[in-house]
Amino acid sequence: MASVKPFAAVRPRPELAPQICELPYDVMSSDEARAIAAGNLLSFLHVSKPEIDLPPETDVHAPEVYARGRENFQKLIQDGALKPDVQPCFYLYRQVMGSHVQTGLVAAASCEEYQRGIIRKHEQTRVDKENDRVRHIETLNAQTSPVFLTYPAARALDTFIAEKTAGKPEIDFTARDGVRHMSWTLREPHDIRFIETQFARIPNLYIADGHHRSAAAARVYQSRQGTGESGRFLAVIFPHNQMQVLPYNRALKDLNSWTPEQLLEILGKVFAIDARGAAVPVHEHELGLYLAGKWHTLVFHPHVLGGHAAGELLDVALLQKHVLGPVFGITDPRTNQRIHFVGGIRGAAELEKLVDSGEFACAFSMFPLSVRTLMAISDAGGVLPPKSTWFEPKLRDGMFCHLI
Numbered sequence: 001m002a003s004v005k006p007f008a009a010v011r012p013r014p015e016l017a018p019q020i021c022e023l024p025y026d027v028m029s030s031d032e033a034r035a036i037a038a039g040n041l042l043s044f045l046h047v048s049k050p051e052i053d054l055p056p057e058t059d060v061h062a063p064e065v066y067a068r069g070r071e072n073f074q075k076l077i078q079d080g081a082l083k084p085d086v087q088p089c090f091y092l093y094r095q096v097m098g099s100h101v102q103t104g105l106v107a108a109a110s111c112e113e114y115q116r117g118i119i120r121k122h123e124q125t126r127v128d129k130e131n132d133r134v135r136h137i138e139t140l141n142a143q144t145s146p147v148f149l150t151y152p153a154a155r156a157l158d159t160f161i162a163e164k165t166a167g168k169p170e171i172d173f174t175a176r177d178g179v180r181h182m183s184w185t186l187r188e189p190h191d192i193r194f195i196e197t198q199f200a201r202i203p204n205l206y207i208a209d210g211h212h213r214s215a216a217a218a219r220v221y222q223s224r225q226g227t228g229e230s231g232r233f234l235a236v237i238f239p240h241n242q243m244q245v246l247p248y249n250r251a252l253k254d255l256n257s258w259t260p261e262q263l264l265e266i267l268g269k270v271f272a273i274d275a276r277g278a279a280v281p282v283h284e285h286e287l288g289l290y291l292a293g294k295w296h297t298l299v300f301h302p303h304v305l306g307g308h309a310a311g312e313l314l315d316v317a318l319l320q321k322h323v324l325g326p327v328f329g330i331t332d333p334r335t336n337q338r339i340h341f342v343g344g345i346r347g348a349a350e351l352e353k354l355v356d357s358g359e360f361a362c363a364f365s366m367f368p369l370s371v372r373t374l375m376a377i378s379d380a381g382g383v384l385p386p387k388s389t390w391f392e393p394k395l396r397d398g399m400f401c402h403l404i
Helices: 014-020 030-037 063-078 111-116 127-140 155-164 189-199 211-224 260-267 315-324 344-356 371-379
Strands: 010-012 082-084 090-097 100-110 147-151 171-174 180-186 205-209 232-239 248-252 271-274 286-291 294-300 339-343 362-365
Touching (some): 063 082, 063 127, 090 189, 100 155, 147 211, 155 189, 286 344
Parallel strands (some): 147 232
Antiparallel strands (some): 090 100, 100 232, 171 180
C-alpha cells in the first residue's frame, strides 16, 4: 500500500510566484533557459539550470554549476522570496490549461516504496541523467523538481479535494504559456490523517513523468541511509482520470533512399493507406503520415496486429518494429540522429513546418496512449518504448521544494 507524508515545503511568496516558478529543467536547453530568465533574478531557472549564470562554454556537469545552483537557492530563501513552512503540511496543486483541469496532492513519497515497486515505473533511466540529478540534490540538500505520479481515482479523495479547493487559493497565477497554477495548504491534523489513511488503501502509485528524479532520490536515500528527510521524495500525485496524455510524434530526416512513391508502396504492406488522410489520428492503431506536402491516414493491417504481447501492441512499438527499423534503418531510436521526437503539445502544424522546411523528409503523428494502458504495463513490469507519452500541463519547478 502507498504511504504519503506531509512535509514542510519551501514555497514562493504568493505575489512573487509568477516571477519565480518555471517549467521543468529538462524540457528546455541551456540557451532557451538563458533567454527565459534574462532580466529576472528571481527565475527558478537560476536554481534548476544554474549554468545560465556561468559562461556558455561551461560544462553543465561541472562542480561549479551545482555550487551556483545551491548559492542561488539559498539566496532566494535568505532574501525571503522563497519561505520554508514551519510545520509539515500537505498541499493541493491545481492546473488549468484551456478546458482541462487537474488537481493533485503535493506530498513526500517513499523512496523505499519506489525501490520495492509499490511506486511503479515504466521507463528505463540513463545513468548520466541520474547522476546529474543526484549531484543537484546532494549539493542543494533539496529536491526542487517534483515527480509526477498518478493513482487510480478514488471517490472519497475526489470529494475531499473538491471541498478543500472550494476556497480561495494561497497562490494563483497564470504563466506565460497561459496555464493557470493554484495551490492550497492542508495543515489540520484531521485532514492530514484523512489523506494518509486514504492513500494507505491504494495499492500502487505510478510514475507518469520524472523517472530520473525518482531514481536519483532513491540513490541519495541509499547513500545517506535514510537520514534526515532523504527517505522521501517530492511528488505531485493526480487521480488517473484527470491526466491529460498527448502523443509523442516522430519526424524523420530522410526517407532512407526511398522515393515517396516507393515508401508508400512499402508501407502498404503494413498499413491500409488513405491518401486523403487527416493530420490527427482518431483511434488506436491509426497514424498520420505527412509526406510530400500532404497527410495520409495509416491503419495497421490486422495481420500486423496478430501475435504480439500487450506491450508490443502499442502503436509506438509497432511503428518501430515494422517501419522505423526495417524500412528506415533506425534500429535504436534513443541514439539515432535521423529521428526527432516532437511533443504533442506542438500539434500537427509543427510536423508540417518541419517537413515543409526541408529539414525533415516525413513525419508520423501518433494516437496518445491511455493512462490505463500505462498503468497496466507498469503493473506487468513492462517498459514503454522511448518517447511514448507527453503529459500536459507540466508541473512548475519552484512551486514546492523539499529539504532533505
